[in-house]
Every structure is written in C-alpha cells, then in structure tokens.
Amino acid sequence: MSHPLPARLLQTLFACAMLLTSAAQAAAASADKLAHVTILATGGTIAGSGATSTTTVGYTAATVGVDRLIQAVPELAKVAQVKGEQVFQIASENMSNEHWLTLAKRVNTLLAQPDVDGIVITHGTDTLEETAYFLDLVVKSKKPVVLVGAMRPGTALSADGPINLYNAVLLAASEEAIGKGVLVALNDQIHAARDVTKTNTSTLDSFKTPELGMLGYIQGNKPYFYHVSARKHTVDTEFDISKLDALPQVDIVYGYANMGPAALNAVVASGAKGVIHAGVGDGSLAGKVVPSLKAARQQGVLIVRASRVGQGIVARNGEANDDELDFVAADTLNPQKARILLMLALTRSTDSKEIQRMFYRY
Incomplete structure (x- = not known):
C-alpha cells in the first residue's frame, strides 16, 4: 500500500522543479542572445591529421569533417550558436576559380538570411589569403566573414586549430567586426583580407600584414581593432558573381635574372585574357620579355605589372x-591578389584605364 508524500517534501520537490525550470529558461534565454554563426568548412590543415603527435609537416590535410571540428571545441557554445556545413574537403593548393564561385554564392545566400549573423570559413593556409581577398571583393553584406586555418594538424602537440577556430567564431559573432570587410583570424591576430599574406612555410606566426599592419588582436574573449582598411570592399564593390559560372583566365609570370619570354608566350597561347607580370624590384621588365609583352597587349591580353618583392607600391x-605600353600597375597588391582583382575586373571591362582605376580603388 502506497503512502502519500509528506507535504514538506512535496513543497521541496516542487521548489526544485521550479528552480530547474527557471535555470533552463535562463540558459535558453542566454543562448537566444548569442549571435548565429555558420561555419563553412573547406578542408586544409585545420582539418588535417598526422601519423604521430609530433608530426607537424608531412601530415594529411582535409581528413576531419566540420562536425568533428565543432565538437572538438565545446567552448564555441559560449560565444555563438554555431552550425556547420561542409562545402569542400580539399587541401587549399587545389582551390580553383570554380570553388571560389561556389563558396562565394553560398556565403551570399547565407548572409541574406536573418538567422545568420556571421560566417566563419575554415581553410588551408596555402591559398587562404587568395580566397579571403576574392570574397572581400564579391560578398554583398556587412555581416562578418572570417577565414581561419591552422599551421599544425589537430593531432599535433600544441595544435593551433582549436584556439584559432574559437577566436574566429568569437570575431564573427562580434558587433566590432561588422562592416570591416572579410577578415583573417590566426595566432590571436586580426588581418584584412586585402593585405595579409603567408610569410613562413610552417611557423605559427606565418600570417602577417607587411608594412600596412594587422587590424587588431583577439584577447580575453574580445576583439580589439586599432585601424581598418581604407580600400573599398564587400557591399561597396562593383563586382557581381551571382550569374557567373566561370572567371576569365589570368596567369602569373614570374620575373628573374636571365628571364626569357617562354612562360609568357605559353600562357598567352593557352588562352590567357590577362597576365600578371611579377617583376623584379618595382615591377621591372626584362628586355628579352618586353617584345612579347607588347605583342600580347596588341592581341588584347591585359598586362598588369606587379612585383615579386612582396612589399611596396608598384609605381605607374x-x-x-x-x-605608352597600355599596361596596368598593381599598386600594393602582391601577384596572387593582383590576379584575383584582374579576373574580376575583366568581367566588367577590358579597358586598361578603367582597370587601373579598380586597382587604385580596391
């Protein structure tokens, strides 16, 4: 025969239930206040694995899916409501124009949704700076877009991927990042997509912004900006990729002592619509190559003079x-980023003066 519970015990149980309900409601309310961030995964070292815990080179990139990346950093739940999506699973040396168009269109679709406040893109570091600049020119939203990668696979001692991912989500969820253009977050630092570059093959501090400087730091769970890029980006660009399914072929020809025209002639013969000449010094042109450069321009190929130096303005x-040559000067863009701008510029114009305007604007 069952016995009724004492009234005092019933009151205690009821009070506990109410406390639990209140706590659950408070937790739900707190979570609702967090920004909604979508992580788009593309592969790379941040999703890589090595044979041992000390394998920091010679590992296999792009082996870990986005769900496992998120699960490995449970602290993400404290800074944003996170969802993941696997867009590609590749090493970033295999990133192509087609990948860029697919990614950019997905980013624009997501950012147009009211339930997406920011986007983080995990990416291999080899071409991260190029993807970042491409998106900086074609994303049509002021909402934060942050690219992040890692210099060590997740299986390595002191792997940098987890903290980099945490910082990137924190940044994408912040009000401070709104309207700043596409950002790159690695090694506790914030960089502008246009100016950042990979400077070392393997060290954790590889990503830097030479001369012009990084935008700020992430410290103590907060982003700190100290300056912003002066060049136009995202919603203020004239580039529209919504109906594009391909980009014009643009190739890079590298300058060096005793350079001849063979490489230039080959890319022109293969159908290049534009060529970035990564010249020595201030974009200097070797005498042996000038006739071929002139001939290419006469055939309608756009020629941009860039520099292999990595810093400084290429003076027009x-x-x-x-x-006289009807060439374009790359300004401060490195050759790989000059290629991206020229590809997009050629979707708008084939006039060298108009394209030069774009190089000074973006």
Whole structure:
C-alpha cells in the first residue's frame, strides 16, 4: 500500500522543479542572445591529421569533417550558436576559380538570411589569403566573414586549430567586426583580407600584414581593432558573381635574372585574357620579355605589372612607361591578389584605364 508524500517534501520537490525550470529558461534565454554563426568548412590543415603527435609537416590535410571540428571545441557554445556545413574537403593548393564561385554564392545566400549573423570559413593556409581577398571583393553584406586555418594538424602537440577556430567564431559573432570587410583570424591576430599574406612555410606566426599592419588582436574573449582598411570592399564593390559560372583566365609570370619570354608566350597561347607580370624590384621588365609583352597587349591580353618583392607600391610609369605600353600597375597588391582583382575586373571591362582605376580603388 502506497503512502502519500509528506507535504514538506512535496513543497521541496516542487521548489526544485521550479528552480530547474527557471535555470533552463535562463540558459535558453542566454543562448537566444548569442549571435548565429555558420561555419563553412573547406578542408586544409585545420582539418588535417598526422601519423604521430609530433608530426607537424608531412601530415594529411582535409581528413576531419566540420562536425568533428565543432565538437572538438565545446567552448564555441559560449560565444555563438554555431552550425556547420561542409562545402569542400580539399587541401587549399587545389582551390580553383570554380570553388571560389561556389563558396562565394553560398556565403551570399547565407548572409541574406536573418538567422545568420556571421560566417566563419575554415581553410588551408596555402591559398587562404587568395580566397579571403576574392570574397572581400564579391560578398554583398556587412555581416562578418572570417577565414581561419591552422599551421599544425589537430593531432599535433600544441595544435593551433582549436584556439584559432574559437577566436574566429568569437570575431564573427562580434558587433566590432561588422562592416570591416572579410577578415583573417590566426595566432590571436586580426588581418584584412586585402593585405595579409603567408610569410613562413610552417611557423605559427606565418600570417602577417607587411608594412600596412594587422587590424587588431583577439584577447580575453574580445576583439580589439586599432585601424581598418581604407580600400573599398564587400557591399561597396562593383563586382557581381551571382550569374557567373566561370572567371576569365589570368596567369602569373614570374620575373628573374636571365628571364626569357617562354612562360609568357605559353600562357598567352593557352588562352590567357590577362597576365600578371611579377617583376623584379618595382615591377621591372626584362628586355628579352618586353617584345612579347607588347605583342600580347596588341592581341588584347591585359598586362598588369606587379612585383615579386612582396612589399611596396608598384609605381605607374616608374620602371616602365605604362601609358605608352597600355599596361596596368598593381599598386600594393602582391601577384596572387593582383590576379584575383584582374579576373574580376575583366568581367566588367577590358579597358586598361578603367582597370587601373579598380586597382587604385580596391
């Protein structure tokens, strides 16, 4: 025969139930206040694995899916409501124009949704800076877009992927990142997509912004910005990829002592619509190559003078008479980023003066 519970015990149980309900409601309310961040995974070292815990080179990239990446950093739940999506699973040296168009269109679709406040893109570091700049030119939203990678696979001692991912989500969820353009977050630092570059093959501090400087730091669970990029980006660009399924072929030809025209002639013969000449010094042109450069321009190929140096302005009409040759100067863009801008510029115009305007604007 069952016995009724004492009234005092019933009151205690009821009070406990109410406390639990209140706690659950408070937790739900707190979670509702967090920004909604979507993580788009593309592969790379941040999703890689090595044979041992000390394997920091010679590992296999792009082996871990986005769900496992998120599960490995449970602290993400404290800074954002996170969802993951596997867009690609590749090493970033295999990133292509087609991948970029697919990724950019997905980013624009997601950012147009009211339930997406920011996006983090996990990416291999080899071409991370190029993807970041491409997106900086074609994303049509002020909402934060942050690219992140790792220099060590997740299986390595002191793997940098988890903290980099945490910082990237924190940044994408922050109000401070709104309207700053596409950002790159690695090694507790914030960089602008246009200016950041990979400077070392393997060290954790590989990503830097030479001369112009990084935008800020992430410290104590908060982003700190100290300056912003002065060049136009995202919603303020003229580039629209919504109906594009391909980009014009643009190739890079590297300058060096005793350079001849063979590489240039080969890319022109293969159908290049534009060529980035990564010249020595201030974008200087070797005498042996100038006739082929002139011939290519006469055939309608756009020529952009960049520099292999990695820092500084390529001066228009400096080491070559760009007005006479009808060439474009790359300004401060490195060759790989000059290629991206020229591809997009060619979807808008084939006039060298108009394209030069774009190089000074973006």
